[in-house]
Amino acid sequence: MCNIWTWILEDFWYEISAQSNNIPHLPADAFRSTGLVNLHNLLLKDCNITDIDPDAFSGLGILIELDLTKNRIHTLHPGIFRDLIRVRYIYLNHNLLLKLEAGLFTNLIYLQTVEVSHCQLSHISPNTFINVTTLATLKLEGNRESNNIPHLPADAFRSTGLVNLHNLLLKDCNITDIDPDAFSGLGILIELDLTKNRIHTLHPDSPNDTTLPSTSSP
Secondary structure (H helix, E strand, O other): OOOOEEEEEOOEEEEEEOOOOOOOEEOOOOOHHHOOOOOOEEEOOOOOOOEEOOOOOOOOOOOOEEEOOOOOOOOOOOOOOOOOOOOOEEEOOOOOOOEEOOOOEEOOOOOOEEEOOOOOOOEEOOOOEEOOOOOOEEEOOOOOOOOOOOEEOOOOOHHHOOOOOOEEEOOOOOOOEEOOOOOOOOOOOOEEEOOOOOOOOOOOOOOOOOOOOOOOOO
């Protein structure tokens, strides 16, 4: 199925939407080599993507939104987003990702939202996010295959530098245990969703700079 449309303004390509195409591999310089360096929105949802070269997004310095939802991506190489210096929204939902590597999101000073829901995450490196000080929403819902995120360790989010988070969504991740200091450093968090997990106990000495909502089991 082919369903590509683009929005062209003043001879510049601002948006590519290639939903429901068959694009298994994104090679190095996939967009720069064709002159598509003025993109603001790159929407590659449901394109059967399995592999992305570490330099696939080179040259996209003014991209604002990247949507890779509903593909078959297993791995994202550290630094793959390094050229997206103005990106604000990255959507990786419904892929086959097992972990988020150290250095995956580095020096993306405008990044506001990252969504990695309904994947197969079992590990998030302490250095996944480096100098990403504007990130406000991190959505990791539905990572529940094979008890993927059973334990939240101490400083789970402060160690990644995500001290400015407003929304942390961990619904339906098969979480069973939360360290008393798991949410330390999240002093301005507004929303914390732990519903549909398997949490039996919330420790009374959990940090008092974050208010935990009620939780439920599936």
